[in-house]
Structures are given as C-alpha cells and as structure tokens.
Amino acid sequence: MGSSAVVSADTPDDALLAGMAAGDQSSAAxxxxxxxxxxxxxxxxxxxxxxQAEDVAQEAFLRVWRHAPVYDARRGAVATxxxxxxxxxxxxxxxxxRAVPTDPELLVDLxxxxxxxxxxxxxxxxxGVGRLRAAVAELPPEQRRALLLAAVYGWTAAEVGRAEQVPxxxxxxxxxxxxxxLRAALxxxxxxxEQLGVxxxxxxxxxxxx
Amino acid sequence: xxxxxxxxxxxxxxxAPLLPELSLGVLGGRDREHVLRHLSQCAVCSVELEQLSxxxxxxxxLAPPCEPPAGFELALxxxxxxxxxxxxxxxxxxxxxxxxxxxxxxxSRPAMAVAVAAAVAILLAFGGGWLLRTNRPIGNRxxxxxxxxxxxxxxxMSGHRPVGRLVLSGAHPDWLTVSVxxxxxxxxxxxxxxxxxxxxMTVGTFSxxxxxxxxxxxxxxxxxxxxxxxxxDTHGQVVATALVRRPAG
Numbered sequence: 153m154g155s156s157a158v159v160s161a162d163t164p165d166d167a168l169l170a171g172m173a174a175g176d177q178s179s180a181a182x183x184x185x186x187x188x189x190x191x192x193x194x195x196x197x198x199x200x201x202x203x204q205a206e207d208v209a210q211e212a213f214l215r216v217w218r219h220a221p222v223y224d225a226r227r228g229a230v231a232t233x234x235x236x237x238x239x240x241x242x243x244x245x246x247x248x249x250r251a252v253p254t255d256p257e258l259l260v261d262l263x264x265x266x267x268x269x270x271x272x273x274x275x276x277x278x279x280g281v282g283r284l285r286a287a288v289a290e291l292p293p294e295q296r297r298a299l300l301l302a303a304v305y306g307w308t309a310a311e312v313g314r315a316e317q318v319p320x321x322x323x324x325x326x327x328x329x330x331x332x333x334l335r336a337a338l339x340x341x342x343x344x345x346e347q348l349g350v351x352x353x354x355x356x357x358x359x360x361x362x
Numbered sequence: 363x364x365x366x367x368x369x370x371x372x373x374x375x376x377x378a379p380l381l382p383e384l385s386l387g388v389l390g391g392r393d394r395e396h397v398l399r400h401l402s403q404c405a406v407c408s409v410e411l412e413q414l415s416x417x418x419x420x421x422x423x424l425a426p427p428c429e430p431p432a433g434f435e436l437a438l439x440x441x442x443x444x445x446x447x448x449x450x451x452x453x454x455x456x457x458x459x460x461x462x463x464x465x466x467x468x469x470s471r472p473a474m475a476v477a478v479a480a481a482v483a484i485l486l487a488f489g490g491g492w493l494l495r496t497n498r499p500i501g502n503r504x505x506x507x508x509x510x511x512x513x514x515x516x517x518x519m520s521g522h523r524p525v526g527r528l529v530l531s532g533a534h535p536d537w538l539t540v541s542v543x544x545x546x547x548x549x550x551x552x553x554x555x556x557x558x559x560x561x562x563m564t565v566g567t568f569s570x571x572x573x574x575x576x577x578x579x580x581x582x583x584x585x586x587x588x589x590x591x592x593x594x595d596t597h598g599q600v601v602a603t604a605l606v607r608r609p610a611g
Contacts, residue, residue, distance in 0.1 A: 180442050184435060189427035192434070197425045206430055210438050217442050219582050222566045232419040239422055240561065284420045303421040308388045324383065331382035334417045 165230035166223070173221040184213055190231070191238045198242040198304060208245055212238040243306050283344035287337035291330050298326035299334075373400050377407055385414035514585055516604040518593065520545060528604045530585035538565055538591070539578040545602060546573050548595035555582070558589045565591075 163182060171179025191212050196205035215237050223233065288296060297316065301307040307315070313323035338345040377400045383389035384397050401408050518526035518540070526542035540553060553565040563582040568575060581588070593602040 177439070177443065181435075181439065184438060184442075188434065189429050190423075190425070192430040193428035194422060194425040196428050202431065206434060209430055209434070210441065213438055214441060214445060215582070217445055218580055222564070222579060222582075224564075224567075228419070231423060235422040235425075236419065244559075281420065281423050284417070285424055288421070288424060300421070302383070302386045302388045303418050304425075306386075306388060308390060309383060324379075327386070327388075328379055328382045331385065331414055331417060334421075335413055338417060338420075339413070 169216075169220045169223050169230060172217055173223075180217060183216070187231075187234055188213075191234060194235055194238050195242050198239065199245055204245055204249075205242075208238060208241045211241050215241075239304060239306075246305070280338070280344045280346075283338060283341050284334060287334045290337075291333060295326045295330040295333075298323055299330035302327050374404060374407055377401075377404075378410070381407060381411050382414055385411055385418045387418075514588075514606060516591075516606045518542065518591075518602045518604045520602045525602050528591050528606075530581065530588055530606065536581035536583070536585055537578050538581045538588075539576070540568070540591075540593075541576045542570060542593070542602070543574045545570060545593070548601060550596055551593040551601060553579070553591060553593055555588050555591045557583050557587045559587070 163179075165183075165186075168179045168183040168186070172183060188209065192205055192209040195208040195212070196202060199205050199208060212234065216234055223230070288299070291299065294316065298309075298312045301312050301315065302309070309323040309327055310320055312327065313320045316323060318326075377397050380389055380393050380397050384394065389397065401411065514530040516528045517524050518528055525545045526540060529539040531537040531539065538553070538555070542551070545551070548570065550567055550569050552567045554562055555565055556562050561583075565582065566577075566579045568577045568579075588606055590603065590605040592600050592604075595601050
C-alpha cells in the first residue's frame, strides 16, 4: 500500500485518482465520499432496486480503483468516466436478470437542482448540467424517452421502436432530433458548453479532411 | 469547394443523420461501418461526433443523486483494501514500458474509437482472427498472486504480417501483456481492447524502441470478456489487430 497523501475537499478528481493509482486509501476514501451519491443514484435510477444498485455502485468503485493507474485526464472529465462505468455495469446487471428498465422519465431529475447537493463537488459543472437539464426537460416526451432509453440504457433505435410501438424510422428520428436539440442548446450557450466539455470554436470546413 | 471535396460533402450528408446514434453507442451493422469509414477522413463529422458524444455523456449526470445505504462505505473500503493488496503492490507490474494512457469510455475519442471498432468488427465479420491458445498459467509470475489460472494468447497482425503477441492473464489482477516486434511507423502505440459486448476500452499508451517493445497493464475487463485488441499509432490509425478466438466448449 502506498503512503498516505494529504487530501481535502478541494483536491481535484485527477489528483485523487493519482493517489488511488499509488494505492493511497485516503484518496480512495475521499473519492468514494465525493462520488458515492452520484454513482449510487445513477445505479438506482437504472436498476430500480437498492440492493442491486449497491452491488453495481460497489463494483463501479472497484473498477475505478483498478483502473486509476491508466486514467488519462486529457480524455475527459472524471465524472463522466465514473458514471459511464456505472452505467455499463447497470446495463450488464439488467441484462443478466432480463429486467425491464425503469421508467426512463425517472432516470433524470428534471427539476432545477436543489442546493442540498452541489454538482461541482462531484466534478460536474452546475452551469453546463443545468443547461442540459433544461434542454432535456424541453424535449417532447416521446423524444425524451427515446433519448434516455438510448443514452442511459444503450437501447438501439430498433429496441426503442419496439418498446414505443413505432416504426424504426420514427425511433431514429426521435433520437436524432433529441440529440440535435441538446447539442444546439449547449452550443447556443458557450459557457455551458465549455463547462460540459463540448468542443466549440472554429470548426473545420465541411468536406475538409481530417 | 473543390471537385475533390464534393464526394466527401455528399458523404457527410449521408453520415450526419447517423452520428447521434453512434455517439450514444447504439449504432450497429453496416451503418456503423459506413460511418466509421467516413469519420476516418472527415474532420467536420469527427468534431460533430465529439460534440454529440459529450452531450451523451452529460445525460448521465442528470440522474438524481442518492446516498447509498449505511455500511456502503465500510464494505467498499474493505474491498478496496483487499484489492489494493493485489493491484498496487510493487510486484504487480513488469514490462519494459508503463501504461500512461487511459481506460476511458470510447466515445471520448470518437474517431480513434470508431477506427478500432471498425478494425475489430471487420476481423469479426470475416473471421480473420488468430487462434487463441490456452497456456500454462503465467498470471502469478506477473501479479505475484496466489491463484493460478490459465492465460489466453493471440497473434497481433499488421495486415497479413504477424508483428507480435497478446496475452490475457486470467489471474487476479487481470492483466494484458503485449509483445511487439518490428512495428514501424510510430514511437508510441495506444492499445485498446474490444469486449464481447462491443465496448471499446483503452488499456494504455506505450513506447516502442525501434518498433519493438513489451509491456503489461491491468485489464479493464475480465479476460474472458475480451474479443480483440488493437494498437493505434499517434494519429489514431490502426497499426495492428488481434482477435481472440476461443475454442468451442
């Protein structure tokens, strides 16, 4: 086990991960304290069962611990990395028990965030998340469901179409339109886009080669 | 717009409607392959995909936070301590290079990820993989652990040329060891694995000396869940691929 590092509420996420990579338990404890609400919250929203959500959350943190040595901060926010791990584990858990996802509307809290939790504490920008939340809330319900089933549960357009009893083309259109609206909403608010990490600024010319 | 750019522009129009599904990781089949091919040569669509992917990641942050049950932290702490005794021990690494890359959701680098997905998907589609062998245990030598389990290996191919070997260790912790010889063109390579469920994960970025090198890194998934692996150069181009094929039964 590595030597103990000095950690505080201000210690950046990537510094905590670096501490975990070195085997520092205090960094791990701080990381868990910072993220457990969001990780367990996402797991619970997805699997709908507290015991299974606890299993998923525990496994998610174990994976973060295992893979902390190879995390590269250049590639995105720690928060989205951790939540993506949680999401994938929850999807696996649902598949194993052949469970039907919970109501996708329950997956996201479309209310304005209250002050009893601060997203910044979990490495997530309040401004960017707030704008995204508002954009999701403004979607027509059928587009919102299609988006959430795909984005959170990893459902294909065909699966969304079957669940919603609409043709494949309609499901694809709903997903595409919803994503387009969210992207447009964030690009219209450069500060929010930047906070979420959406690339903005000069774009290559259409038809230009990579 | 030059005459040369017109066909690409038309391709962009074809691909653009598919980018949202790709960014969400739910595009499959020929559509996926078609988009991947286009992305490898189109900067505009790559940027668009990156934007959409960030939006897709952001959706996960909207789930309402909820504190876990009492005892969660304690139970987790015990498991982390137990894990730490395996994963962070001084003997848990070896090799001539250390991973400095990231295990990250694939969508963070869409162009590279899709290139890998395409390469592995093509291998899977055409059965062009290389036979896995079940070897005598090697995991313990690398991890210093007590449990011996079998390892799995596959040949890394660059085109039709074998350039190295991939070994998946089934011991605790799970490890990937890669040996490369005479792989020209890039001083570093990024190693990604594709899981049997289609997820792509970066294992790490490694240095080569004269096109050769050997390294080990923790596997982000169980060895049994690895369907293939790919090495990419610094431009994100696939330079070698291996398909892990397991014998029936």
